[in-house]
Amino acid sequence: MAEVFTFPEGSAYLWTGNSTTSALLVFVRGVTVSPKVDRHDYRAPFATTWTYTEIQRRADLTISQAYSDPTAIRFLQNAGGGAVHCHLKHIIGGNNGSAGIFLYTGSLRDMNINETGPGEIGVSFNGTFDTFSAYP
Numbered sequence: 001m002a003e004v005f006t007f008p009e010g011s012a013y014l015w016t017g018n019s020t021t022s023a024l025l026v027f028v029r030g031v032t033v034s035p036k037v038d039r040h041d042y043r044a045p046f047a048t049t050w051t052y053t054e055i056q057r058r059a060d061l062t063i064s065q066a067y068s069d070p071t072a073i074r075f076l077q078n079a080g081g082g083a084v085h086c087h088l089k090h091i092i093g094g095n096n097g098s099a100g101i102f103l104y105t106g107s108l109r110d111m112n113i114n115e116t117g118p119g120e121i122g123v124s125f126n127g128t129f130d131t132f133s134a135y136p
Contacts, residue, residue, distance in 0.1 A: 005033040005101060005134065012066065013087040014075060023087070024075045030064030031088060033101055035132050059103055059132040061086065065114060066123050084108055084127065103129035 010031060015023040038056040043049070066072065086103040106129030114122040 003035065005031075005035070007031050007088075007090040007099075010088060010090045010100075012063070012089075015085050016083065024068065024072060026066045026068040026072060028063050028066045028088070030062075032062045033059055033088065033103070033132070035059040035134075057130065057132070059101075059106075059129045061103060061106070061127040061129060063126075064124050066125070067120055068123075070121050072121055072123060084129075086127070086129070099135065101132060101134040103127075104131040105129060 009027070009029045012026045012028045012031075013023040014026060036056075036058055037054060039052045040055050041050050041052045043051065083105045084107060086106065087100065088103070089100040106127050108125050108127040111123055111125040114124055
């Protein structure tokens with residue numbers, strides 16, 4: 001499976017651990033999620049069907065602009081060594097949550113500060129996640 005999900009703007013909830021109550025809400029633009037599942041297929045001797053075994057599952061995340069208050073920098077710095085989870089929601093016509101994707105057990109890397117304003121900060125970052133699921 002090699003499908004790419006992109007959307008121009010939406011919201012992202014980032015959290016560590018197993019509770020979403022501490023999630024950091026970030027407004028995002030230019031989101032790209034590239035999920036990939038590698039499978040090995042084989043057919044046993046004299047069998048009539050193929051067997052597919054999943055070998056690896058991962059999703060690469062790229063966010064070109066993320067806007068939040070300055071806690072985003074502290075969150076991304078502290079999350080550097082541990083597992084991060086992300087819930088992305090696409091915004092269509094003001095309807096937040098019309099489509100989205102969950103990304104679990106990942107790591108964030110390549111964080112860059114793009115721009116800052118009074119009380120807000122703009123960052124971009126990439127990440128890799130081990131588990132994902134999407135909804136329409």
